[in-house]
Amino acid sequence: MPHFSIQNRTLCAETQPLTTIADEFGTPTYVYSKAAITENYLSYANACRENGRTEHTALVCYSVKSNSNLAVLHLLSQLGSGFDIVSSGELLRVLAAGGDPEKVIFSGVGKTRDEMRLALSHGIACFNVESTSELHRLSAVAIEMQLTASISLRVNPNVDAKTHPYISTGLKENKFGVAIEDALMIYRTAASLPGIRVVGIDCHIGSQLLDDAPLLEALDKLIELIDVLAAEDIVIHHLDIGGGLGIDYEAEAPVTVGDYLTRLFRKIDTWRAEKYGGVPIKVLFEPGRSIVGNAGVLLTRVEYLKPGSEKNFAIVDAAMNDLMRPAMYQAWHGVQTVVQRDGEAVVWDIVGPVCESGDWLARARTLFLEEGDLLAIHSAGAYGMTMSSNYNTRGRAAEVMVDGNVSHLIRQRETPEQLFALEKILP
Known part of the structure; x- marks a missing residue:
């Protein structure tokens, strides 16, 4: 994990010892590196620039669901990022953090009328529409507001992302998007509806992809569809290839952002030169994990060490x-002791105090531990805090x-008082 390193036998975030953070803010606490987030975002922005793109022909739309803290969003906004949202709450977070609504794209299969109204009132860039029913609802809402909704159709290309089934989103069996064979008919409908302006095409096949081959396969299918649409005078102004690039959790070797974007832009440039006289198409990306995960x-x-005949449990406060x-x-998340000490290592399961056997953070890790030791759970910047809950009336962690x-x-x-502040006892 870049920007996390051992200094004087203590794990540090940048140059700040994690022991100091624990002393000041307690545990459990999420700790993020500003330098790491900046560097990861710039890997996309710089690759776009190195491949001849400007802010008018490429836009990185950070996936807010991966980590939605206002400080993270503000930092990325200052760097020039757009945002991919999936709820009105995420839109309000982006606005509170100073994000530009004209750089916001709204994804998700279940947008409500109120969410559509809020997004339209703020003039977001585009809705990624995921069904015919949503398209008709958006048209009706836009007409009521006397506005026009810019839309992309999220197309499901039936490409296997070769990732965990829970985070695969581009197969026919998944709930996301519309089947690619139905897309032409739905685009025709969109082009005829009042209050709707067709501006783009969208695709997102899954998350934690280590190889860019599935992404480039999906791109080929989008290119074919754009050509078919052009023949019917349905002009696509931007191509949103989604996100999904993976990170190193357990010695994986994910494709680098620069290599992936170079191959992607080369394919797009060849296509545009052959079919459209070199007229560019704007390209959008929706990265999340690859920016904040590591x-x-x-x-x-x-809190406690509990040796047993079958397993040894290290019970922690997370x-x-x-x-x-x-x-x-x-x-799988890497685990290491914050303070490095010499001693006999033992195999431990790292578990929490929640009353569920599924409450584990890591299994079978060989560590030298004593009660009171600090541990760092690696690669927790994405889908950590945003997926956390208050189960067992546990307050969510601090963030630093x-x-x-x-x-x-x-x-x-x-x-605890904040957790039940909205509840009422019956009279």
Whole structure:
């Protein structure tokens, strides 16, 4: 994990010891590196520029669902990012963080009328429409508001992303998008509807992709469809290839952003030169995990060591409600002690205090541990805090952003009183 390193036998975020953060803010706490987020975002922005793109012909729309903290969104907005949202709540977060609504695209299969109204009132760039019913609803809402909704159709290309089935989104069996064989008919409908302006095409086949071959296969299918649409005078102004690039959780070797974008732009440029006289098409991306995943750790403390005949358990103060991915996906996260000490290592299961056997963060890790030790759960910057809950009336963790040798509290730890403040006892 870049920008997390051992200094004087203590794990640091940038140059700030995690022991100092634990002393000041307690545990469990999510800790993010500002430098890592910046570097990961710029890997996309710089690759676009190096392949001849400007802000008018390429836009990185950060996937808000991966980490929606206002400080993260503000940082990315300052860097020039757009945003991919899936709810009105995420739109309001982007606006509160200073994001530009004209760089916002709205994805998701279940947009409500109220969400459509809010997005239209703020003038977002585009709705990624995922069904015929949604298309007709959006048309009706836009007419009521005397506005026009710019839309892309999210096309399901039936490409196997070769990832976990819960995060595969581009097969016929998935709930997302419209079948590619139905797309022409739906685009014809969209072009005829009042209050609707067709501007793009969208595709997102899944998450944690280590190889760009499925993404380039999906791109080929989108290109074919755009040509068919052009023959019917339905002009596509932008192509949204989605996100999905993976990160290194357990010694994986994901394709680099630069290599992927170079191959993608080369394919697009060849196509546009052959078919459209070199007239460019704007390209959108929806990365999330690859920007924030390896930019954060979950800091937790060992409460008890519980050796057993079958397994040894290290019971920590973080739990499945703080980091859901292991329980939900059987996901692997690296674990290391914050302070490096010499001693006999033992195989431990790292588990939390929640009353579920599924409450585990890591299994069979060989570590030298003592009660009171601090642990860092790696690669927790994406889908950690955003998927957390209050199960067992546990307040969600604090969040801290490190900038060099300075730590900023960017979300306070929840208190029990805050958790039941909205509840009422019957009279």
